[in-house]
Amino acid sequence: MRYSRFGLTTLKEVPAEAEIVSHQLMLRAGLIRRLTSGIFTWMPLGLRVLRKVEAIVREEMDRAGALELVMPAVQPAELWEESGRWDEYGHLLLRIRDRHERDFCFGPTHEEVITDIARRELKSYRQLPLNWYQIQTKFRDEIRPRFGVMRAREFVMKDAYSFDLDADGLAASYQAMHDAYTRIFERLGLHFRVVDADSGEIGGSRSQEFHVLADSGEDAIAYSDDDGYASNVETAATLPVGAPPAPTAAFEKVSTPGARSIEDVCGVLGVTAEQVVKTLIVDGDDGPVALVIRGDHELNAVKAQKLDGVASPLTMADPKTVRAATGAEPGFAGPIGLDIPVYFDHAAAALSDFVCGANEADAHFRGVNFGRDLPSPAATVDIRNVVAGDPVPGGTGTVSIARGIEVGHIFQLGTKYSEAMGAKVLDPDGRERVLEMGCYGIGITRIVGAAIEQNHDENGIIWPAPIAPFDVVIVPINAHRSDAVREAADALYAELSAAGLDVLLDDRDARPGVKFADAELIGIPHRLVVSDRGLAAGELEYRHRRDSESRALKREDVLALLGSPAVT
RNA sequence: CGGGGCAUGGCGCAGCCUGGUAGCGCAUCUGCUUUGGGAGCAGAGGGUCGCAAGUUCGAAUCUUGCUGCCCCGACCA
Structure with missing residues (x-):
């Protein structure tokens, strides 16, 4: 072309x-x-x-x-x-x-x-x-x-x-x-x-999903470093952990005016998010249901909406429902004394001396312990997103998190x-x-x-060879004033085309800088520059899109380098 | 759908607050010069200022309605 x-x-x-x-x-x-x-x-x-x-x-x-x-x-x-x-x-x-x-x-x-x-x-x-x-x-x-x-x-x-x-x-x-x-x-x-x-x-x-890995991906993927395990975070399981350590702190109610978020509570009480429990009130099949997770964890909607009695799709309860269920404004719910079904995430149930809402405006409990201040849950559930460092389900080691773009999905219907x-x-x-x-x-x-997303730099696209719109771009320098350059470029174009390559010949009467910039923007893998200077030496200038420097190439070696249409 | 923002030539923007006949850069066209990393000079074309009402002697600019586009949106409990 x-x-x-x-x-x-x-x-x-x-x-x-x-x-x-x-x-x-x-x-x-x-x-x-x-x-x-x-x-x-x-x-x-x-x-x-x-x-x-x-x-x-x-x-x-x-x-x-x-x-x-x-x-x-x-x-x-x-x-x-x-x-x-x-x-x-x-x-x-x-x-x-x-x-x-x-x-x-x-x-x-x-x-x-x-x-x-x-x-x-x-x-x-x-x-x-x-x-x-x-x-x-x-x-x-x-x-x-x-x-x-x-x-x-x-x-x-x-x-x-x-x-x-x-x-x-x-x-x-x-x-x-x-x-x-x-x-x-x-x-x-x-x-x-x-x-x-x-x-x-x-x-x-x-x-199963096929994900192209890229930082801008909309999905998070949990995987093990030995590649034995990979799952969308939506479904990646978290495992039960051991019983909580013995209590060391006294149970007390503390005033936390206006502290509705985990961040606020941590600030007021001087604790970290993993010492706090958040109690989310969601709609259920027969009235609201409470889901309790650790303060630094995220609720996983896909998992939560599969629980018995929880509405699917998962819906957060409206403030009126929260007030009716907890007796407090949203932001101060806690598992103690709740008269609705309560599900505890594995990690939340493994805490001791933790902080939770007091079901009362502007108040939280601290030094809370299972078996003492509230009953130990009969069972715990998996309702949070995995995070980096969690143990690999059914394997050894810990998971890492990567971002991916879902490009394929296979399914047994x-x-x-x-x-x-x-x-x-x-x-x-x-x-x-x-x-x-x-x-x-x-x-x-x-x-x-x-x-x-996966293949670019500051100058433009870098196509993987198999899907590049052209395999090679020929850039003649000063073709309008040099018959030799023009003829050499045309001959090269004909030869490479005949060899089955998709060739782009930049025959515009433009300055070299313009041509180089466009060639890089559109991401053609191989670039061949034809100039009087090179012709005198029987050479072309070759540069791969990923390279930072050009190198001289004998005219007769071009096809050997670019090979068949299956160039790399 | 809820919240926010934007709409002015092909693209990126200024002008709007404080109404007075629309401007800049890039791109495009012509000529001359230039030619190894997005050239220079001179000239040219191209915009009913998203649409519709209204206010006004006068609206890109003020008011109202509509349309389109962009961004954010369980993680607060």
Whole structure:
């Protein structure tokens, strides 16, 4: 591609709308343009990257035996009513009405459509196992789209759905996708981690997420240093700890006027957050429920809403309910004397001589001890987020925390949809069996943003070679006044193109500095400079995007260095 | 959805408080000079100041409504 014909416009300044670096660089490098909130045009340069990501995903899905199809983006409401999700899915669903006043939605996912296909097409166990996939535009009406393509409303996703006769078959199909995903992210050249994930409301099923590691990631991942354990913090377990030490302090009520937060209480009483307990009042199935965790810990909503009697989704009780339940304004609740169900987190129940709210305005207790000032809880629960240094569940050592961007999710669905929608086949004994389903997603467009988050510097993007829009950029110096340079650049362009490389020839009549800056901004892995100076010596100047210095390269050695399309 | 902020040429911004016919940088076009890290000079084009009402002799500026965009939002108990 000749730069002068490519219509690329780069931006020197950072558009005000872009918060994170990948979004800024995608706009500056001309990969995307925003149409409206969470909806983007993929410009030619960006589309090249997208296509490369798609190609790798497609190759590996095909290799794993999955079959590509394309389902409709627009789906009838009836299908979603069958699965029960027309009401469940809520505002994420973009609803559309046609001229006959019939309801449709723009598909945010395709379980309903694929299950409908399956129940029509699949009649016999002999057709199984089967895995259908598509690469397609989805729409989810996110509450707050942000971070460019990382949390867009319209986005491209690869979604696959497996069908098996039984749980063993499903496990095998799931494993095949796990392995395919691992190959995909390795081939994309990204640092990633597979983590255990929340299986949501479907329950009992296996679920894992693939995260690209980046400090700006929206998810926190807990992992063990030996890589034996990795889980989304949402689901990472914390373990019970031993009984509390013996009391040493006397129980007393202290005045803490206005000290509603843990921070306030610590300030007033001169204690640290891990000596304080916070008592959160949440809505329950039969009135409010109290959750007690250590002051320095965070409540984990995913875990808490699974407790008996706790409302799901987790909802904090309103102030009126808190007053009724505790007899005090919010900010002074404590577990002593509460007449509602109380759950103690493992770590909170291991404290002695601790501080808690007194269920009375402007007062806390201190020197509180289980078995003396309140009964020891019969059982303790896991309702907090893991923190770095916690013991690894089921392993040895302690966990570390990293940030990740979720780019893939694999899931054993079981029979949720096949049951609701009647997708069955006959087994070898001639009996009807409900299909066991798995679903497997990859965020194609999100991968592009994630790759940039992980690979950039102050000058711009540094594409991993497998998804770079161009493999190499040729920068002629003073081509307008040197026929030799122009001819050499053209010849090089022809030769590298013929060798199967994606080549960008910067034939603009621009100063070298402009060309260098743009080449770095758009992140082309290899750069070759053609100049009179170099030609005289029979050399080109080569520099990798990650290098800080250029080096001379004999003209005849160029192809050997860049090799085939599989350059690194 | 709740809270906050912003809306002026393609991009980044000033002007608004204290009404008086719109400006700067970048980008774009023309010419000359320049050419190894985002050139210089001279000139040019491009804006119903988000939309709609209102106040006023006069509104980018003041008032009201609407729309769009951006940021924050269990962790307080």
